[in-house]
Amino acid sequence: MSVVIGIGMRTGADLSLLEDALRGQPVAALATIKPRAEVLGPLAMRLGLPLVVIAPGDLANVPTPSASDRIMALYRCGSVAEACALVAAGPGSVIVQPRLALGGTTWAAARKAPL
Numbered sequence: 001m002s003v004v005i006g007i008g009m010r011t012g013a014d015l016s017l018l019e020d021a022l023r024g025q026p027v028a029a030l031a032t033i034k035p036r037a038e039v040l041g042p043l044a045m046r047l048g049l050p051l052v053v054i055a056p057g058d059l060a061n062v063p064t065p066s067a068s069d070r071i072m073a074l075y076r077c078g079s080v081a082e083a084c085a086l087v088a089a090g091p092g093s094v095i096v097q098p099r100l101a102l103g104g105t106t107w108a109a110a111r112k113a114p115l
Contacts, residue, residue, distance in 0.1 A: 002028040003096060003109040004052070006085030008071075009036055013104030015043050021102060022047060027109075031088030033059065033080060052088040059083040065098045066108075085110035 005027055007018070022030075030044045031052040044051035060076035064086070067078030077083040081099045089110040097109035 002026045003111045004029050004031055004085050004089040004093075005107050005109050006030075006081040006083065006088065007032045007036070007040060007105055007107045008080030008084070008099075009039070009105040013039075015040070015103070015105065017103035018105050018107060019043055019046065021107075029088060031084040033075075033084060052084075054084050054087050058087055062086055065095055079106065079108065081106040081108040082110070084108075 005022060007030060027049055029050045029052050030040060031054060032040050033056050034053050037051060037053040041051055056075055062077045062083040064078040064082035066082055071080055072078055079099045082095055085108045086093050089112055092113040093110045094113050095108060095110050099106045099108040
C-alpha cells in the first residue's frame with residue numbers, strides 16, 4: 001500500500017532521522033506547506049519522491065485525528081503533517097499513520113479510502 005507522507009517541521013529540524021525512517025518504505029510522495037518546501041526538496045530528491053507543495057490556506061478546516069492548539073491558531077487545522085497528507089492524497093483519503101514526532105519534524109501517512 002503506497003501512502004503520501006505529510007511533513008511538518010520546526011526550524012533546524014534533523015531531517016536525517018526522517019530520511020532513515022522513510023527510506024525503502026512504500027511511499028508515493030512527500031507533502032508539506034509552501035514555507036517548508038525549500039528545506040524538504042533535497043530530502044524528496046534523495047528519496048526519489050515527488051514533493052507536493054500545499055498553500056497554508058488549503059489546510060484550513062481539514063479534520064485531523066491529532067490537534068495542536070498552536071497549529072490550530074496558525075493554520076486552522078489540528079496538525080500540519082496530517083492535513084498535508086490528506087490534502088495531497090486527495091478526496092476520500094484517510095490517515096493510516098497519525099502524526100509522529102521525529103528530530104524536530106512531525107510526519108503522518110494518508111492513503112485514498114478504498115472504494
